[in-house]
Amino acid sequence: MSLIVQKFGGTSVADAEKIRTAARRAIRAHQAGNQVVMVVSAMGKNTDILVDLANQVCAGGAEPAAREMDMLLSTGEQVSVALMAMAIHDLGAKAVSLTGGQIGIRTDSSHTKARIRSISTERMKKLLDDGNIVIACGFQGIDDDWNITTLGRGGSDTSAVALAAVLGADQCEIYTDVDGVFTTDPRLVAEARKMDRVSHDEMLELASLGAGVMHSRSIEFGKKFNVPIHVKNSAVFTDEPGTVIGPDSESVDRPVSGAALTKDEARITVRNVPDQPGTSFGIFSSLAAKNVAVDMIVQNVGAGGTADISFTVPEGDLKRAVAAVESAVAELGGGDVSHDSNVAKVSIVGLGMATQSGVADRMFRALAEESINITAITTSDIKVSVLVERPRMTDALRAVHREFELDRPPHERSTFGEPVANSPVRVHSAVDVVDRLQQMEELTIHGIELDPSQARVALTNVTDTPGIAAEVFEAVAREGVLVDMIVQSVGEEGHTNLSFTVPQDDLAKATTTVTELIDRVGGEVNSTNKIAILTVTGVGIRSHTGVGTRMFQALNAAGINVEMISTSEVRVNVVVDAEKGDAGLAALKQAFADVLES
Structure with missing residues (x-):
């Protein structure tokens, strides 16, 4: 049975109707015979609201304590996963929501910018084998003293790709409010074109350079653990492929793939x-x-x-x-x-x-x-x-x-889907997976x-x-x-x-x-x-x-x-x-x- 990790960002779960739309997408994948893990961000501007509240109660101008900021900000994802589970139940399927700590995501103690040390898979696998859609809080984990930690900017992307790596997922789908990865920012260049495919190396450069679709840490995971990542529009309820971020570039006949x-x-x-x-x-x-x-x-x-x-x-x-x-x-x-x-x-x-x-x-x-x-x-x-x-x-x-005619598709385009299908996210053994993930965010x-x-x-x-x-x-x-x-x-x-x-x-x-x-x-x-x-x-x-x-x-x-x-x-x-x-x-x-x- 295939396993799919689906990540939904804040704009994709911004209100009740969008949560139900995301729930239907997960149920559809589950009914197609897949095990499904959802990683969900806080709703819309919820995180911004919580940060503003923290600044209001610290009226003296002092920065809020980092540990307490993690405690506060982690509630945003907890609201989202609970509502998502309720929506899936209402639509007739089984689901269980889990915090980062309940999943078994262990991090260091760097509050507000923690790094993942390891992920335990036992609980998730049991729930999946029992027929549940597992809904995981993105952006968070716990340290060795059971303090709640958050992963910093782009943390939900990082959570999703990390879970795909440790679970050996067949697909990691990132749902957002854009159709995929573009040759540049379409808000600045009207001629920007959606790419069918972009390599991990290219996307790592583009993510760090301001491409904005995904955070660079999640791309680092994808490259390190050979995770093909599908970026799709959550508002389009079809099988539109979006953009695949994987080992291959879109073409071999042009030197430049994107500008940032x-x-x-x-x-x-x-x-x-x-x-x-x-x-x-x-x-x-x-x-x-x-x-x-x-x-x-x-x-x-x-x-x-x-x-x-x-x-x-x-x-x-x-x-x-x-x-x-x-x-x-x-x-x-x-x-x-x-x-x-x-x-x-x-x-x-x-x-x-x-x-x-x-x-x-x-x-x-x-x-x-x-x-x-x-x-x-x-x-x-x-x-x-x-x-x-x-x-x-x-x-x-x-x-x-x-200059580089990025608005025009390349003459020799790679076939959509084939490199991903031939490059499943598998490691030689479960022991090897766990060993490699013990220090999974360390510099390599x-x-x-x-x-x-x-x-x-x-x-x-x-x-x-x-x-x-x-x-x-x-x-x-x-x-x-x-x-x-x-x-x-x-x-x-x-x-x-x-x-x-x-x-x-x-x-x-x-x-x-x-x-x-x-x-x-x-x-x-x-x-x-x-x-x-x-x-x-x-x-x-x-x-x-x-x-x-x-x-x-x-x-x-x-x-x-x-x-x-x-x-x-x-x-x-x-x-x-x-x-x-x-x-x-x-x-x-x-x-x-x-x-x-x-």
């Missing part, structure tokens, strides 16, 4: 800090100590014994982040701190980028033609992100969506790699005008040079710094090409083949904010200076001196030994 916009970014730039081991660690450890999540990190090549580092943080954390960085800079012995809250991040994502060249320069040219200036760039093998001025962010998103590092084959070209003090990046990388592409890592950082007023890596055999050609542009773009060019790229790749890198700090600490302890940094949702790249490459690799493997997959 992150509106609430703030940029902090630290200039003229000592270019020496320990600088990156000092800055980012100070932010980690203040629980500030850092997103886009860009460090370019230092000059004159100093370096510049730029990074983004959530706009709401800007004041706290600036204070932490200023304190760290003072301890480092000098540097200037500036910030800008009038920025946004625009990104393109696609598995095809890993095998097709010329993607980044097409993006840069599309922005240049709209006279949109790029203030920072960071890349990975399946993503390019740029910072632009916030007033132009929607224009930028539309420009890149149009897939690989730590050293690439000694690259060389670097750096342009410093380039005139900061729209089209600079497009002109540089179009010229390089015309010479047939394959560019790997691109970093553009904020320079002095009116100028920017741009660096990129190429195969060592192409260094002379790339350097000559860029030097020929200097008369038009200004600045200086320097290049070297004496670099090594160290890469840490894994699931959970973004949601575990200490990954970068751990890297920088390990390299600092080994006396290794970080020359460049580029980040992604699933990897962190750093450039070091070639002679330090092997030592850096050993230091990172030792630093991540506890979470490195064998």
